[in-house]
Amino acid sequence: MRIGFIGLGNMGAGMAANLLKAGHEVTVYNRSRPKVDALVALGAAAADTVAAACTGDVVFTMLADDAAVQHVAFGDVDLAGGIVDSLAPGAVHISSSTISVALAKQLARAHADAGQLFVSAPVFGRPEAAAAAKLFVVAAGAGSTLERVAPLFDAIGQQTFTVSDHPEAANLVKLSGNFMIGSVIESLGEAMALVHKGGVDKHQYLDILTSTLFGAPVYSTYGRLIANGAFEPAGFAARLGLKDIRLVLEAGDGLEVPLPVASLLRDRFLALLASGGSELDWSALATISDRDAGIQG
Ligand code: NAP
Numbered sequence: 629m630r631i632g633f634i635g636l637g638n639m640g641a642g643m644a645a646n647l648l649k650a651g652h653e654v655t656v657y658n659r660s661r662p663k664v665d666a667l668v669a670l671g672a673a674a675a676d677t678v679a680a681a682c683t684g685d686v687v688f689t690m691l692a693d694d695a696a697v698q699h700v701a702f703g704d705v706d707l708a709g710g711i712v713d714s715l716a717p718g719a720v721h722i723s724s725s726t727i728s729v730a731l732a733k734q735l736a737r738a739h740a741d742a743g744q745l746f747v748s749a750p751v752f753g754r755p756e757a758a759a760a761a762k763l764f765v766v767a768a769g770a771g772s773t774l775e776r777v778a779p780l781f782d783a784i785g786q787q788t789f790t791v792s793d794h795p796e797a798a799n800l801v802k803l804s805g806n807f808m809i810g811s812v813i814e815s816l817g818e819a820m821a822l823v824h825k826g827g828v829d830k831h832q833y834l835d836i837l838t839s840t841l842f843g844a845p846v847y848s849t850y851g852r853l854i855a856n857g858a859f860e861p862a863g864f865a866a867r868l869g870l871k872d873i874r875l876v877l878e879a880g881d882g883l884e885v886p887l888p889v890a891s892l893l894r895d896r897f898l899a900l901l902a903s904g905g906s907e908l909d910w911s912a913l914a915t916i917s918d919r920d921a922g923i924q925g
Contacts, residue, residue, distance in 0.1 A: 633681065764786065
């Protein structure tokens with residue numbers, strides 16, 4: 629398939645590389661150029677504008693947040709047209725960024741009005757999983773469109789879950805999943821501060837947890853990062869973690885679902901950002917528990 633790929637950050641770079649490996653013709657666009665050059669070295673074509681990445685059957689977006697997706701989808705003077713203005717009728721926009729439910733609805737409407745197709749396909753898995761084509765894809769949109777792009781999901785992930793023919797449902801699932809991960813990071817941070825201050829080795833503690841009742845990957849992945857204090861370079865930056873918690877709260881507002889733990893997480897992330905942690909991995913939330921417990925370092 630002829631594919632455009634917009635957004636070559638920690639996640640997008642690996643996803644675009646795997647689409648190339650699967651034999652697709654991939655044209656890449658990124659706001660800053662060096663990331664484009666790295667993909668060109670792997671066989672991608674370079675696009676200098678968003679429009680130039682929208683000439684194929686499909687265009688993926690894997691961008692930081694709502695503002696970035698809005699900018700690229702709806703265009704701006706410096707972009708020479710956005711995706712909605714550039715994509716051919718019948719072509720598909722696959723949105724894999726973690727964005728709001730409201731923006732997914734807006735994109736679905738705008739693409740439908742332009743005679744184009746829209747699919748939400750956010751992913752679970754960190755950059756290592758993106759590079760290894762081991763993502764979990766949560767997809768929603770019209771069944772016939774999902775069938776058409778299924779081989780692309782197979783190229784980037786290990787499993788695809790189809791949740792609804794309404795694209796925004798996939799964003800709701802992704803956001804609620806990230807809320808769960810944030811809750812695990814916060815509780816692991818508090819528990820590790822407790823045992824550590826009481827004189828127990830964090831690694832041994834983590835080993836006990838993951839060998840008994842807490843065998844899920846989320847505990848081992850984030851527990852290891854916290855025990856090692858390995859917060860740089862960020863696999864998922866704390867500023868993006870806060871973004872997701874805000875989007876979860878926004879979705880809760882819209883559906884009148886109170887999310888008291890998410891409200892707490894918002895404040896904990898704000899504290900991390902206020903103390904300079906914006907670019908650290910979001911597992912650095914644990915440092916706030918250490919600080920509150922008077923643990924140095
Ligand atoms: P990242 O490394 O920060 O990359 C962000 C990308 O967005 C870069 O290509 C960046 O361009 C681009 N961008 C940001 N603002 C822009 C703007 N105003 N206009 C145009 N482009 C803009 O982020 P990431 O970790 O790859 O995450 C990407 C998305 O996937 C996010 O929605 C995130 O929540 C989600 N996600 C991340 C993970 C993870 O573990 N990292 C896992 C699942 C989902 P530049 O290169 O020019 O800065």
